[in-house]
Amino acid sequence: MFRKLKQVFSEAIGKLSETLSTKELSYDEFEKVFHEFEMSLIEADVAYDVVQLIKKSLADELVGNRIGRFSSSSEYVKSVFTKSLKDLLNRGIYAGDLIAEIKSAVKPYVIVFMGVNGVGKTTTIAKFAYLLRSNGLSSVVVASDTFRAGAQEQLELHSKRLGIPFIGGKYRSDPAAVAKDGVIYASKNRVDVALIDTAGRMHTDVDLMNEVRKVIKVVKPNMRILILDALTGNDAVSQATWFDSQVGVDAVILTKADADVKGGSALSIIMSLGKPIIYLGVGQNYDDLIPYNPEVILKRMLDLNT
Ligand SMILES: Nc1nc2c(ncn2[C@@H]2O[C@H](COP(=O)(O)OP(=O)(O)O)[C@@H](O)[C@H]2O)c(=O)[nH]1
Numbered sequence: 001m002f003r004k005l006k007q008v009f010s011e012a013i014g015k016l017s018e019t020l021s022t023k024e025l026s027y028d029e030f031e032k033v034f035h036e037f038e039m040s041l042i043e044a045d046v047a048y049d050v051v052q053l054i055k056k057s058l059a060d061e062l063v064g065n066r067i068g069r070f071s072s073s074s075e076y077v078k079s080v081f082t083k084s085l086k087d088l089l090n091r092g093i094y095a096g097d098l099i100a101e102i103k104s105a106v107k108p109y110v111i112v113f114m115g116v117n118g119v120g121k122t123t124t125i126a127k128f129a130y131l132l133r134s135n136g137l138s139s140v141v142v143a144s145d146t147f148r149a150g151a152q153e154q155l156e157l158h159s160k161r162l163g164i165p166f167i168g169g170k171y172r173s174d175p176a177a178v179a180k181d182g183v184i185y186a187s188k189n190r191v192d193v194a195l196i197d198t199a200g201r202m203h204t205d206v207d208l209m210n211e212v213r214k215v216i217k218v219v220k221p222n223m224r225i226l227i228l229d230a231l232t233g234n235d236a237v238s239q240a241t242w243f244d245s246q247v248g249v250d251a252v253i254l255t256k257a258d259a260d261v262k263g264g265s266a267l268s269i270i271m272s273l274g275k276p277i278i279y280l281g282v283g284q285n286y287d288d289l290i291p292y293n294p295e296v297i298l299k300r301m302l303d304l305n306t
């Protein structure tokens, strides 16, 4: 994760501090240095709009500044990068603690997971059930994906491995009815959380969009979580806009961050999403779901404390 970005940032910090150590930085000079940096960012899959955000934020701090003769320009430039990137990453923070919220809420707490095909919905539900259990919370997984062949079996297999209850439905049966069954099961059996899986849908698919809308209407979830794949960059941002306008999105889980070796794709999604990110998926194991934490990302990108 963020391997390529780390190299790009480190080079940019080097170049800018060299210039700053000899003279005050004019906007033209900043642009000249940034131009090269801009290319490398784009090569690392950072979206153009996000490059511009970073550029503006850095220019605001650096242009017109001069470093005192005895202070270190590289320390200064690094601190400017840290602040700028931190501000942008903080946009993705979820203001709360989901586990604590679930603990104090009326049970069952209901979460609907949505997203396009293959982003990692089913896998993430299994990881989340595992996380809940590690926090002393029980859950039931509910396969409201009655559409894709094998979807029921995939979730059921996870439920067996994890030793948690599973509620499913027949192929092509009404997803909203299955979701409702899951919530009723949770109420009757005093299960803390119902985790509802839905069929993957492209935003262009009107029928499937109506279906997820119906699921939401019927179970009235506490949380509508959109799953996005870190590798899909700008497309993930449009998916989020679309789902939000159609059914509403409370928070996002960004999967496959481990597979985004360069890091620019994940970074772009985080910085331009306009939705809180609660967790990052960082692998295929049950414990590969980590809270979104700007500090951790910042440390990796800027090689802080190492
Ligand atoms: N490397 C990696 N792979 C993931 C992650 N999350 C899901 N996957 C993989 O992505 C593929 C699709 O996942 P699945 O849960 O079936 O997606 P769904 O169609 O949205 O339900 C599977 O091969 C998963 O193992 C992740 O965080 N990292």
Ligand SMILES: [Mg+2]
Binding pocket: 121, 122, 123, 145, 151, 197, 200
């Ligand atoms: Mg699935």
